[in-house]
Amino acid sequence: MIRSLRDRALTVPRRNRFGDIVWRVPTAGMLAGILKNPAYAGAFVYGRTQSCHARYASGKIISRRRPMAEWKIVVKDRYPAYLDWERYERIQIMLSDNHAEYKRNQTRGAPRDGAAVLQGIVWCGRCGHKMGVEYKNGNRYVCNFLARSQGGALCQHLPADPIDACVVEAFFAAVNPAELAELMLAKDARQQADEAFDRAEEQQIKRLRYQALLAERQYDRVDPDNRLIAAELERRWEGALRELRQAEDAFERRRAMQNQSDDLTPAEQNDFIAAGSQLPEFWQRSDIEWGRK
Ligand SMILES: [Zn+2]
Known part of the structure; x- marks a missing residue:
């Protein structure tokens, strides 16, 4: 996401310390802030943060x-x-899952060799706790959740x-006929995302065009005798024009590239299906590095 925005030199709106809107190069923190902000789902929320009684030494309140x-x-x-609100809630769940995943990866320790492909995603049928992997006498x-937390016996x-x-086996059986359809779906989703980015880029160009127009008007109105101000306004106008031209050029270049079609030919589709049916065979071979953890 952040790469797409940066590739297209798209900026995001922020408030500066005077409360004015400024457009900035996005950072991961800014995007997370937007994704978590309920205002984008149309909701007014009070009390998202809680201040603790403790303060930092600097006097800043911990929240x-x-x-x-x-x-x-x-x-x-x-x-x-x-x-809509449902979508907003889904995004919050995804974000916290990603965070949990990140934390788990931090604490899970170095990945070890051995298949145990279900590491981290298998739950106990008896007690419902997440199961770990042990590497003694084979995987x-x-x-051992209850044993560890309450000192009882291994579940x-x-x-x-x-x-x-x-x-x-079940995975390959499920994935095989569905693969091509999935690929097509992924391509559609990708295209929709591209179109959304195109619209954002067009809006940004409109905004830059308006800014250049505004700068031109300000320059036109200044008293030519007031040289210092005239020179400054001329500099701003030129800067605005330069920014506009860069954005327009980049947009045109991307358009030209996008028009080169990357649809799969029927032959390529067949190749893809054939490769899919060989996957289980490849999986069994031990001479291929799968990046298993
Ligand atoms: Zn259990």
Whole structure:
């Protein structure tokens, strides 16, 4: 996402310390802020953060974000919405999942060799806790959550290899006929995203054009005797024109590139299907590096 924005030199609106809107090169933090901001889903929310009584030595108050369920006031349909509330909630879940994933990767330790393909995604059927992987006497999935937290006995452990084999088989069976359709869907989604970026780029060009016009008018109105101000306004006008031209050129170049079609030919589609049916065979071969963890 951030790469797409930067590739297209798209900027995002921010408020500066005077409360004016300025357009800035996006950072990951800014995008996360936009994704988490309920105003984009049209809602007015009060009480998203909670200040603790403690303060930093600098005098700054420590605040933490409350989970959505603890927000004090939520008034939906307050602003024009860019996305509906359900979609907003889904995005919040995705963000917190990504964060959990990140934290788990931080704490899971160095990945070890061995298949155990379900590492981190297998839950115990008996007690419902997440199972870990142990590498003694071959790989095995272990449910030791209760044992660790309450000091009881191990809930259960199962050898990993036969389970992995079943899951891999089921995975290939499910994925095989669906692959091409999925690829097409992914292409459609990609195209829709590209179109959205195109619209954003067009809007940005409009904005730059308006700014250049404004700068031109300001320059026209200045008293020519007032040389210092005239020179400064001329400099601003030229700068605005330069920015506009760069944005227009970049947009045209991208348009030209996009028009080169990248649709799969029927022959390529057949190749793709054939490759898909060989995947299980490749999977069994040990001489290929799969990047397994
Ligand atoms: Zn268990």
